[in-house]
Amino acid sequence: MTDPRAPVPAPEAAPRPEPAPEAPAASEHDDGVDWLGEMRGLVLMLLAVLGFHSFIAKPFYIPSISMMPNLLVGDRLVVSKYPYGWNWSSVSFHVLPRGAWRLLGATPEYGDIVIVVPKNRKEDLIKRVVALPGDRIAVVNGQIVLNGRPVPQAVEPPVEVPVDANQPCEDSTFPGLRVRLPSGRAVCELPTLRETLPNGATYRVIDHLDQTLDHMAEIRVPAGHVFLMGDNRDHSADSRAPFWENGLGGPVPLSDVGGRAEFITFSLDGSESWNPLGWWRALRGERAWQSLRPPIADKARQP
Numbered sequence: 224m225t226d227p228r229a230p231v232p233a234p235e236a237a238p239r240p241e242p243a244p245e246a247p248a249a250s251e252h253d254d255g256v257d258w259l260g261e262m263r264g265l266v267l268m269l270l271a272v273l274g275f276h277s278f279i280a281k282p283f284y285i286p287s288i289s290m291m292p293n294l295l296v297g298d299r300l301v302v303s304k305y306p307y308g309w310n311w312s313s314v315s316f317h318v319l320p321r322g323a324w325r326l327l328g329a330t331p332e333y334g335d336i337v338i339v340v341p342k343n344r345k346e347d348l349i350k351r352v353v354a355l356p357g358d359r360i361a362v363v364n365g366q367i368v369l370n371g372r373p374v375p376q377a378v379e380p381p382v383e384v385p386v387d388a389n390q391p392c393e394d395s396t397f398p399g400l401r402v403r404l405p406s407g408r409a410v411c412e413l414p415t416l417r418e419t420l421p422n423g424a425t426y427r428v429i430d431h432l433d434q435t436l437d438h439m440a441e442i443r444v445p446a447g448h449v450f451l452m453g454d455n456r457d458h459s460a461d462s463r464a465p466f467w468e469n470g471l472g473g474p475v476p477l478s479d480v481g482g483r484a485e486f487i488t489f490s491l492d493g494s495e496s497w498n499p500l501g502w503w504r505a506l507r508g509e510r511a512w513q514s515l516r517p518p519i520a521d522k523a524r525q526p
Contacts, residue, residue: 276315278304289453292382292413292427296389297491302338302482312340312481323478334424334517336484339475343466350461354450361441365430376416383410388493424517432457439463448474484515
């Protein structure tokens with residue numbers, strides 16, 4: 224039995240916590256940023272963008288009138304890189320030396336809109352495929368004759384392209400075609416034909432003049448080549464024109480074809496400034512998200 228008179232022992236003192244080690248003093252050059260890691264991340268991001276740009280898809284800007292009425296100056300497109308395989312021209316900025324090699328190569332179809340790098344230049348041009356390897360092609364009075372048969376051209380109502388900074392419809396280019404509608408709006412009234420290729424691919428073309436490119440003797444497209452033309456037949460330096468006239472110098476090798484145009488993302492009328500906040504007023508809203516793959520006509524109804 225415990226003696227109540229016995230002294231109560233004092234409680235043991237709790238152990239004192241050891242002081243935390245002091246952090247080393249930061250030098251005036253140590254800002255806590257892992258610069259090596261940041262640079263590694265930036266390089267990986269750039270490589271990913273370049274890889275996508277080179278092998279999957281890239282944006283494209285229309286700078287000329289050669290593909291009117293289907294493409295206007297100021298249109299922004301997406302061009303896919305994989306439909307015909309890959310080659311030297313697929314790589315961003317064309318940093319690889321020009322060569323004839325192709326990886327998983329495929330042949331375009333009639334009517335495809337493609338980008339091509341001419342032999343005498345480094346920038347991309349955009350044209351339409353109108354003849355394939357082995358085809359015989361001639362141009363007679365502005366009409367394509369393919370393998371001895373005229374490609375059907377049907378007259379359509381004129382296309383009315385609004386006059387703006389990107390398409391002023393100058394008389395030197397489109398003589399007598401600038402008109403003012405009853406509403407007061409100025410438009411470029413372009414004589415239009417609907418062309419239909421052997422696979423049924425159909426699209427609009429403009430041919431309002433009789434000029435040199437409307438007449439071409441028959442040639443055969445070599446293996447591994449395609450013949451390209453612009454839809455604005457009187458204002459397109461394409462496979463009909465020699466290099467010294469800024470043309471493509473005849474059929475172009477498939478190793479110089481870098482991709483296929485897919486759709487328009489947006490279009491600007493030329494009134495925009497450097498400030499993107501003001502681009503809204505310059506938008507041609509009706510052109511956004513238009514597909515650039517040609518529709519296929521009912522072959523049973525073709526002439």
